Amino acid sequence: MGPGFGENDSPRWPLRGRAAIVTGASRRAGIGYAVARRLLGMGASVVVHHHAGHDATQRWGADDVGAVLDGLREVLRVEGPPGARLVDVGSDLAVLGAPEALVAAAVAEFNGVDVLVANHARSAPDGGLGDLTAEVLDGHWAVDARSVILLVQAVAGAHTPGRAPARMVLLTSGQQKGPMPGEIAYVAAKAALAGVTATLADELADRGITLNTANPGPVDTGYATGAAHAAVAARFPGGQWGEPDDPARLIAWLCTDDARWVTGQVIDSEGGFRRH
Numbered sequence: 001m002g003p004g005f006g007e008n009d010s011p012r013w014p015l016r017g018r019a020a021i022v023t024g025a026s027r028r029a030g031i032g033y034a035v036a037r038r039l040l041g042m043g044a045s046v047v048v049h050h051h052a053g054h055d056a057t058q059r060w061g062a063d064d065v066g067a068v069l070d071g072l073r074e075v076l077r078v079e080g081p082p083g084a085r086l087v088d089v090g091s092d093l094a095v096l097g098a099p100e101a102l103v104a105a106a107v108a109e110f111n112g113v114d115v116l117v118a119n120h121a122r123s124a125p126d127g128g129l130g131d132l133t134a135e136v137l138d139g140h141w142a143v144d145a146r147s148v149i150l151l152v153q154a155v156a157g158a159h160t161p162g163r164a165p166a167r168m169v170l171l172t173s174g175q176q177k178g179p180m181p182g183e184i185a186y187v188a189a190k191a192a193l194a195g196v197t198a199t200l201a202d203e204l205a206d207r208g209i210t211l212n213t214a215n216p217g218p219v220d221t222g223y224a225t226g227a228a229h230a231a232v233a234a235r236f237p238g239g240q241w242g243e244p245d246d247p248a249r250l251i252a253w254l255c256t257d258d259a260r261w262v263t264g265q266v267i268d269s270e271g272g273f274r275r276h
Contacts, residue, residue, distance in 0.1 A: 012081075013042060013043025016081050017043070018044045019111075021106050021115065022046055022048055022049065022117045023117065024050075025068065026051060026054075027060075027222075029244065031119055031219060031251075033071070036072055038249070038251070039255065040075045040080050043081045044084065044115060045083075045084045045087075045109075047105065047106040047113075048068075049088075049091065049120065050090050053092065054122065054123075058123055058124060059124075060222045060223050065088075069088055085109070094147060099150040106158075107158050112160055113158055113166070114163060114164050114166050115255045116151060116168040116169070117251055118168070120143065120147070122140050123223070126186050127185070128181060137188070140185035140186050144189030144192075145193055152204075152211065159207065166208070166209040168200075168209065169255065170212075170213040171215075172194040172215045173187070173190040173215060173216075174218075175191050176215075176266070178275040197212065197264060202264065210260065212259075212266070213266045214254070214267050215268045215270065216246070216247030216270075217242055217247070217271060218235075218242060218270075219242040235275070236271055237271070237272045247269045250269045
């Protein structure tokens, strides 16, 4: 365990002494990577979860996990406080027991967990009505909803009295603000997270743990190209997509004591995106 756990008296490092888990941080173009950079720069020790095998099946492809970790280590070296550390864990969180094993790994390193950012998600395969199968629906449920709820449960169970108040942030996808054609399985699972946010937050409140859900809106992580990329850009003021660090700013703030009075909320961070 690093020095000063539970201490939070540095304006430069508001998360100094805190241990965080950030899931789905296997691509330098992704939101998870941007969040991990933010938390490291704010003083946290971070367990970075990655599953490059998922990315390799997607049209944008996998990143070099070694390069991802090197980038994060550089942030820690330049911006982090003495004693802060970076640990990485690779796993498929759809596998039974994997969410609990990830939390156990963090506890073994840092004697507890103070921050959870559940950023990971399954993107494909998916479909509209007429294309869906039970396997597709179950696959999205297992990754996008079930594993997240199990992570919340495991972190809550590992949080001990005397540590800093824990902060949890889930990610949804704006499905409550309009249709997402061809993504029924993904939308259903992400909607479950938005729908369960208030209930999870209520169950955690008496333990001094806050839980919120962020909708990052359309963020340019490399999944859209060509005409599709231009069409989405045109719906933003100024014609520019969100960048990964845009939602990362909100998510990182929700992990600090400045957000201690915010819990049970689904917060949109969409930069004025227009659906009509």
